[in-house]
Each structure stands twice: as structure tokens, then as C-alpha cells.
Amino acid sequence: MSAPKRVLVVGGVNVDVIAQADRLPAEHEKLRGTACSVLPGGAAANTAVGLVRQGCSVRLVSAVGDDTAGAMCLEVLGASGVDTSLVRVQAGSRTSMAVVLSSGGGKRMLTFAGADRGRAFDAVTEEDVRTADHVHVVGDPTPALGRVAALAHRAGRSVSVEWNGRDMSPLAHGASLHFMNADEAARLPQARRASGVGGTARRTAERFSGEVVVTMGAGGALWATAAGRLFHEPAVPVEPLDRTGGGDAFDAGVIAGWLHGEPPKACMRRGLDAARHVITKMGAHP
Numbered sequence: 001m002s003a004p005k006r007v008l009v010v011g012g013v014n015v016d017v018i019a020q021a022d023r024l025p026a027e028h029e030k031l032r033g034t035a036c037s038v039l040p041g042g043a044a045a046n047t048a049v050g051l052v053r054q055g056c057s058v059r060l061v062s063a064v065g066d067d068t069a070g071a072m073c074l075e076v077l078g079a080s081g082v083d084t085s086l087v088r089v090q091a092g093s094r095t096s097m098a099v100v101l102s103s104g105g106g107k108r109m110l111t112f113a114g115a116d117r118g119r120a121f122d123a124v125t126e127e128d129v130r131t132a133d134h135v136h137v138v139g140d141p142t143p144a145l146g147r148v149a150a151l152a153h154r155a156g157r158s159v160s161v162e163w164n165g166r167d168m169s170p171l172a173h174g175a176s177l178h179f180m181n182a183d184e185a186a187r188l189p190q191a192r193r194a195s196g197v198g199g200t201a202r203r204t205a206e207r208f209s210g211e212v213v214v215t216m217g218a219g220g221a222l223w224a225t226a227a228g229r230l231f232h233e234p235a236v237p238v239e240p241l242d243r244t245g246g247g248d249a250f251d252a253g254v255i256a257g258w259l260h261g262e263p264p265k266a267c268m269r270r271g272l273d274a275a276r277h278v279i280t281k282m283g284a285h286p
Contacts, residue, residue: 004055004056004057005055005056005133005134005256005259005260006056006057006058006059006131006132006133006134007051007056007057007058007059007132007133007134007135007136007255007259008058008059008061008124008129008131008132008134008135008136008152009044009047009048009051009058009059009060009061009136009138010044010060010061010062010121010124010135010136010137010138010145010148011042011043011044011045011047011061011062011117011136011137011145011162012042012043012044012045012062012096012117012138012139013040013041013042013044013045013060013062013063013064013073013077013087013095013096014040014041014042014045014095014096014097014098014111014114015038015039015040015069015072015073015095015096015097015098016037016038016039016040016041016042016097016098016100016244017036017037017038017097017098017099017100018035018036018037018038018039018102018242018244019033019035019036019099019100019101019102020033020034020035020036020037020102020103020242021033021034021101021103022034022103023103023106024101024103024106024108025101039076040072040073040076040077041098041244041245042062042096042098043138043139043162043164043247043248044060044061044062044136044138044139045060045062045073045077045082046245046248046249047136047138047162047249047251047252047255048060048077048082049077049080049081049082049252050245050248050249050251050252050253050274050278051136051255051256052080052081052082053252053274054252054253054255054257054270054274055256056252056255056256056259057083058081058082058083059082059083059085059086059128059131059132060077060082060083060084060086060087061086061087061120061121061124061128061148062086062087062088062117062120063087063088063089063090063093063114063115063116063117063119063120064087064088064089064095064096064114064115065089065092065093065094065095065114065115066089066090066091066092066093067094067095069094069095069097070089070094070095070115073095074087074089086120086123086124086128087120088115088117088119088120088123089115090115090116090119093114093115094114094115095114095115096111096112096113096114096115097111097112097114098110098111098112099111099112100242102242102243102244106243107242107243107244117139117144118142118144119144121142121144121145121147121148122147124147124148124151125151126151126154126155129148129151129152129155129157130155130157132152132157133157133158133259134157134158134159134160134255134259135149135152135157135158135159135160136159136160136161136162136251136255137149137159137160137161137162137171138161138162138164139164139166141166141167141168141169141170141171145171146170146171149161149171149174149175153174158176158177158259159174159175159176159177160175160176160177160178160179160251160255161175161177161178161179162179162180162247162248162251163179163180163184164179164180164184164247165184169208172207172208172210173208173209174209174210175208175210176210176211176258177210177211177213177254177255177258178204178205178208178210178211178212178213179213179215179247179250179251179254180212180213180215181214181215181216181217181247182197182214182215182216182217182219185197185200185204185214186200188200190203190204190207197214197216197222198222198224198230201214201222201223201224201230202224202228202230204224205224205225205226205228206226206228208226209226210226211223211224211225211226211258211264212224213254213267213268213271215247215250215271215275216235217235218235218237219234219235220232220233220234220235220268221233221235221268221271221272223264223265223267223268225264231264231265231268233264233265233268233269233272235272235276236272236273236276238276238279238280239280240279240280242279242281243279244278244279245278245279246278246279247275248278249271249274249275249277249278250271250272250274250275251271252271252274253267253270253271253272253273253274253275254267254268254270254271256270257269257270257271
């Protein structure tokens, strides 16, 4: 049996306060919810856990506050098999938080900044990067995050970028994999000159010389190659309970498959199956 693929995940950890209801409330409406949970979250943390489930060895770079929320996040991530030795505990700071209103197929989110992740990113060394086979980055395209991606390129390690509603162009050149959903793809400048999601994915892949993977909810996922090929993998119909972390689980499945040399459709199948497991449970770490 081959050794597990080693992945360095760089991005955010936060606490998710998830309020579940049959529907989202209207303006000024006082609606009784069906469930409420306080769980570790954050796109990077969710993807790290997902990669462990895919059989990878995962090290996470992030920051939490020196509060009970941060301690809970570290405890749960460690118990899930994620190496948190590069997660910085920042004295005098609170842990980042997200408040999620979830209604099965619908979701609204408010986020609150906490501990400074940039300091944790700045502390990453070339040796940290060299001990990984792959580096996955998610978050605002700051110089600190860009520095980690540059270290990976210099060390000859592959990089994947989660766009997550942001313009990640400053980090995009040289990355092997780009992740976004259909709504995010539609907001890209190249979408105005493309025909649909597939055309936008092709133009983005060509622009950045990497593979672009787009999730489309019930429509499954699309994969555009830098050479202009387009692959589609359908989704299995499912009734979602909570969509929190579904995209992060998808990323983890695709990355794991890609690292093992699987073709695009097999990678997307892994990702879609992983996402289906998450969105039929409450929270990103069921």
C-alpha cells in the first residue's frame, strides 16, 4: 500500500453557530427554529477534515484565539486526525465565528473576524512546504497567503485554490486546480464573454493554465482543462439538511482523487459523494 498523500491546508478556522429552520425567516418575522448547534468550521478546517477522511495526511495552517472556542476547534480537529501544530493560538484574541441560518437547500451566513491568520501564514517555512505533496489555499488573497503559494511553487509542490466568492487572481497563476461554484463563476469578468458556466470555466482554465472545477448544486460538477476539454459529472439527487461545508468536502474529494492520478470524472465523483455525506447531516464535521 502506498503512503498517504501529504497535504498542507492554509486558511481559516472558525466556530459555526448553525441555526436550522424549515425555511428562512421573512423581514421582522420571529420564526421558531428546529435545531441549533455550535461546531468547528471554516473552509480550510472543513477541507482538512475532508482530506483526512479521504485517506490523506493533513497539516493545517491557521489561527484561533486563546478562548474556549479556539480550544474546542483544536480539540475536534485533532480528534479528526488533522495535525494542528501550525495553528497559531493568538493571545488576547477571539476565535473567528460564522453565524449560519440554514433551511436545507437554503443558507445565509454572517462572518466575524478573529485571530490574525496572516501571522500564522508568515510563519510557514520552506521546510513546512517541502514536507507536503500538495498545498491547498483558501481565504482572502493577501500577501501572506500569496507567500505560502509562492513557497509551494518554488519547492515544486502542486497548489490548489478555493475561490470561495473572492477574486483569487493574484494567487491563481501556477495553481494546478481552481475550485468555485456556478454563482462565483458567473461573477468573473470572463463570464461576460463566455457562453454559460462551461465557457467561463474553459476561459478561466486557459487564462491561468490550470484545471477549473465548478460545482453546480443539483446539476453536479464541471471540469475544464487548460487544453479546452470539458467534463461533466451529474449529482445524485438528495434532500439536503444543512449545506454548510458541502463545497469544502467536494474540494477534499477532488484533491485526493487528483493526487492519486484519477481522471476528472472520477475525481468529481469522489467530491460529489463526499459533499452528499456532509449536506445530509448537521454541520461540516458530521
